Amino acid sequence: MIDLDETHAPSASSWVDGADAHREFPVQNLPLGIFSTAERTKRGGVAIGDFVCDLGAVEPLLSGDAAQAASLASGETLNALFADGNALADALRKGLFELLTDSARQDDVTPALYPASACTLHLPFAIGDYTDFYTGIHHAENVGKQFRPDNPLLPNYKWVPIGYHGRASSIVPSGCEVVRPSGQQKNPDGDEPLFGPSKKLDYEMEMAVWAGGSNAMGRPIPIAEAADHIAGLSILNDWSARDLQAWEYQPLGPFLAKNFNSTISPWVVTSAALAPFRIAQPARPAGDPVPLPYLADADDQAHGAYAIEMEVLLATAKMREAGLEPHRLSKGPMDAMYWTAAQLIAHHTVNGCNLRPGDLLGTGTLSSETRDSFGSLLELSEGGKRPLELPGGETRTFLEDGDEIVMRAHAVREGRRTIGFGECRGKIVG
Structure with a gap:
């Protein structure tokens, strides 16, 4: 069955600058990946507009399954996040959607955003086969x-x-x-x-x-x-x-x-x-x-x-x-x-x-x-x-x-x- 919710609404808007007009990564997407910066090694992130959100950095702002998912995804691969299927990743997506659409959370989340141009992207999984x-x-x-x-x-x-x-x-x-x-x-x-x-x-x-x-x-x-x-x-x-x-x-x-x-x-x-x-x-x-x-x-x-x-x-x-x-x-x-x-x-x-x-x-x-x-x-x-x-x-x-x-x-x-x-x-x- 296909489950749709508020995260799929075409009218959903993010406070992240440029995200609403972004052809690749508006708030309806929130794809997962592994990134690094000049200051820190590989860890999990999510793309939003022209920025990458550090999942480990926003973990304290999340709760329940979403927080657990952010912790699992903050390492060097996404394998642990999907170890038992999609449920935790789905919870993470909903938690991130709430953070990135609620302007009251902007000051809390902004320190976790990195310009995509300053990030290096890596393989998202350790590929066994x-x-x-x-x-x-x-x-x-x-x-x-x-x-x-x-x-x-x-x-x-x-x-x-x-x-x-x-x-x-x-x-x-x-x-x-x-x-x-x-x-x-x-x-x-x-x-x-x-x-x-x-x-x-x-x-x-x-x-x-x-x-x-x-x-x-x-x-x-x-x-x-x-x-x-x-x-x-x-x-x-x-x-x-x-x-x-x-x-x-x-x-x-x-x-x-x-x-x-x-x-x-x-x-x-x-x-x-x-x-x-x-x-x-x-x-x-x-x-x-x-x-x-x-x-x-x-x-x-x-x-x-x-x-x-x-x-x-x-x-x-x-x-x-x-x-x-x-x-x-x-x-x-x-x-x-x-x-x-x-x-x-x-x-x-x-x-x-x-x-x-x-x-x-x-x-x-x-x-x-x-x-x-x-x-x-x-x-x-x-x-x-x-x-x-x-x-x-x-x-x-x-x-x-x-x-x-x-x-x-x-x-x-x-x-x-x-x-x-x-x-x-x-x-x-x-």
């Missing part, structure tokens, strides 16, 4: 057509959420450089593979699903309870070296082509903040199979998708030198997912796999049906056959050194206050 899914059916079809024009989707795609286990140690927060990976590549007309830097480096526009709570090993999470295990969402850029991947992925799947770097936006937009943006999962085309019972839930189909708009932009070194703004490559909706986030969690655990707080699930590249919504250069350039024209006369088929990718996402719905996820940035270096 990372799983990347392949839920974007249009992306799967676009890529499949390049290799199997007559049968782009493999027979299992519409029956089972496809995924693989990635590398948690190489997930980094927005703003970190991406070193171009090296590995084996094999030209179609070559007899032997070559070794060297990837020539077909690509981005993947995804969303990240953070796990909250846990399940004991051997005890699956039922689909009807799976949404309760979603702590929140962030933006994910799961970089790919397409030439390395083409040579190595059979028979076991991605390895060096994927594990060198994944970039995450550092703010966690909580499930509570996203409640007004839960929408029906798009209906499956006629003739598609009905999900097996462990993946089928009427409420999930009615509310399991998100009204989130995603976009990816590119700024080359030459563009930055010329003072040009990043060029938008594509924009598309998150509901391009063939499977809901709850279905991913139910499937992930149906064999008894135990999820833990802070585990990360990637949606896979999300592309919609039209070219202006494709979520990777592999699709936009048709595998390198169709160069993209950029401002200033440059072209791209894949990423070059000095290129910076910027991803943004916003939850948007008529009658609701738009909230954002911040940015997910990464610059390619040789």
Whole structure:
């Protein structure tokens, strides 16, 4: 069920300067993250307008579950806050909302506010495990057509959420450089593979699903309870070296082509903040199979998708030198997912796999049906056959050194206050 309260009211106003007009972080959002300042090391914070509120500093101003939650979130990760699910995080959000909308509390809270420009953001969780899914059916079809024009989707795609286990140690927060990976590549007309830097480096526009709570090993999470295990969402850029991947992925799947770097936006937009943006999962085309019972839930189909708009932009070194703004490559909706986030969690655990707080699930590249919504250069350039024209006369088929990718996402719905996820940035270096 979707619970809405005063914290979601579009008319709610904060006394924090600029928060009401902020496209990313008005008081209806209050995303959680980990930050540091020049004076102090990492601790929990919440974004409000152009400021970060120190959760440890406002703990004495809160009471009950909200105060307990602030204490748990004042360390170097958010794992403890979500150890038992979302209840404490929800209480914290309500307590912070009261502090940040009551002008009588302004003098008490202001010392806990830091300009965001003076803060360094870090990974929000200690990520124990990372799983990347392949839920974007249009992306799967676009890529499949390049290799199997007559049968782009493999027979299992519409029956089972496809995924693989990635590398948690190489997930980094927005703003970190991406070193171009090296590995084996094999030209179609070559007899032997070559070794060297990837020539077909690509981005993947995804969303990240953070796990909250846990399940004991051997005890699956039922689909009807799976949404309760979603702590929140962030933006994910799961970089790919397409030439390395083409040579190595059979028979076991991605390895060096994927594990060198994944970039995450550092703010966690909580499930509570996203409640007004839960929408029906798009209906499956006629003739598609009905999900097996462990993946089928009427409420999930009615509310399991998100009204989130995603976009990816590119700024080359030459563009930055010329003072040009990043060029938008594509924009598309998150509901391009063939499977809901709850279905991913139910499937992930149906064999008894135990999820833990802070585990990360990637949606896979999300592309919609039209070219202006494709979520990777592999699709936009048709595998390198169709160069993209950029401002200033440059072209791209894949990423070059000095290129910076910027991803943004916003939850948007008529009658609701738009909230954002911040940015997910990464610059390619040789």
